[in-house]
Amino acid sequence: MKVKDVIQLLDEFAPLSYAEDFDNTGLLVGDAQATVSGILVTLDTLEAVVDEAISENCNMIVSFHPIIFSGLKKLTGKTYVERVVQKAIKHDINIFAIHTALDNAWNGVNAMICKKLNLTNRKILIEKEASIKKLLTFVPVDNAPTVREALFNAGAGEIGNYSNCSFTLEGKGSFNGNEDSNPTIGTKGETHFEKEMQIGVTYHKHKENRILQALFEAHPYEEVAYEISTLDNKNQQLGMGMIGELSSEISEEEFLKFIKKTMQTGCVRHSKLQNKKIKKVAVLGGSGSFAIKAAKAAGADAYVTADLKYHDFFTAENDILLCDIGHYESEQYTKELLVSFLTKKISNFAIVLSQINTNPISYF
Template identity: 60%
Template sequence: MTVQEITDSFEEIAPLAYAEDFDNVGLLVGDPLMEVSGVLVTLDTLETTVEEAITKRCNLIISFHPIIFSGLKNMTGKSYVERVVMRAIKNDIAIFAIHTAFDNSPQGVNKGMCDALQLQDREILLPKKNVIKKLTTYVPKNEVLGVRDALFAAGAGNIGNYDHCSFSTKGHGSFKGNELSNPTVGEKGIIQVEKEVQLNMTYEAHREKLILKALFRAHSYEEVAYETITLENENQTMGMGMTGFLQEPIDEMAFLRLVQKAFNAQGVRHSALREEPINKIAVLGGSGSFAINAAIKAGADALITADLKYHQFYQAEGKILLVDVGHYESEQFTKNLLTDFLKEKFSSFAVILSDEDTNPIKYL
C-alpha cells in the first residue's frame, strides 16, 4: 500500500474538505507514492515520535495535530518543528495530519469524549454549514433512471438517515449544435427539442468530483447541462462538538469526579456550581470556548472542553457548568480511534499506537 492509498481512506470518516480554513491538514511531509512498511499513530508529532517511528520501522506517521501549522521560511533546525521535519525527511518518513477534519467528523474526537462518558442519544452541537450542495441536471426522458441510479451509487441523494433522495420535473429541452458539435440526438445546425427530465439531488460537498464523473459517464449527451450550488442548510450529521445524556442524572460533585476519572485528568477546572443535577452533556475537544453559548442554547447542563480563560468561566452565568479537563486530556482518544479504523481497514502492514505521552503540560 502507498501513503496516498492509506491517507485517502480517511475520506470515509473525516474528509479533509471539512477541515477548518485556518488549519493545515493532509500530507505534510513525504512522498505520496512511497510504499508503506508500517504506520505509527500519535496525537502530536515530536522528535521523540520520529525516533519511535524509526525504532518500530514505521515510515508513515498519522498525527492528529499538524507539526507544520504556519509557513516555514527556512529549515535550519533552530526549532523543534524544523528538527522534526528534517529528521523525518532524512529517514524517509511521511507525516499526515487530520486535526479539524476529525474534529468535524461524527467518528472523531467528540465521539471519543462521549464514549468515555457513555453518553446516549448523541447529536452534533455545532452542525457545519456550507457543506451541502445541490445538483440540477437535465436528462432525456428514457435515460433518467440510469442517470439517477449512477448518481445514487456515487453518493448523491444522501440526507441524514435517508438515501436515494431526488426530485424530478418533466419538461422540454432545446439545443442547436454548431459545426464542431457531434449531437447524440438531432443534427448539427438544427434546433432540436427533446423530452427531458430535470433531476435534482443534494450531496455532501466532498463527493462532488465523483458525482460529476458519474454524471458525465452515465449521460448520453456530448455536452451535459448541469448546475451546482452550495446550500445554506446545516449538515446535522457533521460539525464541532456533541451533546448526549448520562444514563441517569447525578449531582455536580459526582459528575466532576466522573469526568476526572474518565479523562484521567490531573486537575479539573470548573465554573461555579449551580446545585442542579447533571444529565445532558455537551463536549468539544480542544479549545472550545466558542461553543459556550451553543451548549447553553442546546439545554446542556455541562460543557466539557479545554483551554478556557479566566473571564470565560463567567459566561456560565449560572446557566451551565463549564468544565475544563485540559487540551491533551480532551483529545487523547483520537489516536485510539484512528488506530482502530486503520487496523480494521488494512491488515497488510503494522499499525502501531504510539507509546509517547506528548502532553506538554505537567502537574505537581
C-alpha cells in the first residue's frame, strides 16, 4: 500500500474538501507514491513523535494537527517546526494532517467527545453550508433505470437517513448532430425528438467526480446533457460541533466533576453556576468560542469546548454553562478514533497509537 492509498481511505472517512479554508490539511511532507511500512497516529507531530515513528518502523505519520500551518521560508532548524520537517525528510517520514476535515465529519472529533460523555440523540451544532449539490440529467426513457441506479451506486441520492432518493419527470428532448457527431439515436444532420426522463438527485460535493464518471459511463448518448447547482440547504451530517443529551438531568456540580474525570483534565474553567440542571450538552473540540451563540440557540444547558477567553465567559449571560476543558484534553481521543478506523481498513502493516503526550500545557 502506498501513501496515496492511505490518504484515499482517510479522505473517505473525513473528506479533505470539507476542511476549513484557513487550514492546511493533506500530505505536508513526503511522497504520495512511497510504499508504507507502518503508520503512527498522533495529535501533534513533534520531534519526539518523529523519533517514535523511526523506532516503530513507521514511515508515515497521520497527525490531527498540521505541523506546517503557514508558509516556511527557511529550513535552518531554528524552530521546532523546521526541525520536525528536516528530521522527517532526512528519515523519509511522510506526514499527513487531517485537522478540520475530521472536525467537520459526522463520525469525527466531536462524535468522539459525545461518545465519551455518553450523549445520545446527537446532531451537528453548526451545519456546513454549500456542501450539497444537485444534478439534473436527461436520459432516454428506456435507459433511465440503468442511469439512475449507476448514480445511486456512486453515492448520489443520499439525504440524511435515506438513500436512493431521486425525482424523475418525463418529457421530450431534441438534438441535431453535426457532421462530426456519432449519435446513438437518430441521424446526424437531422433534428431528432426523443422521449426522455429528467432525473434529479442531490449529493455531497466530495462525491462529484465519481458521480459524474458513473453518469458518463451509464448514459447512452455521445454528449450527455446535465446541470449542476449548489444548494443553500444546510448539511445535517456535516459541520462544526455537536449537541446531544445525557441519559438524565444532573446538577451543574455533578456535570463539572463528570467532564473533569471523563476528559482527564487538570482544570475546568467555567462560567457562573446558576443552580440549573444539565441535560442538553453541546461540544466542540479545540477552540470553540465562535460557537457559543449556536450552542445557546440550540438550547444547550452546557457547552464543552476549549480556549475560551476572559470576555467569552460573559456571553453565557446566565443562559448556559460554559466549560473550557483545555485544547489538548478536548481532542485527545482523536488518536483512538483514527487508529480504530485505520486498523479496520488496513491489515498488512502496523497502525501504531503514539504514546507521547504532546500537550504543551501543564497544571500546577
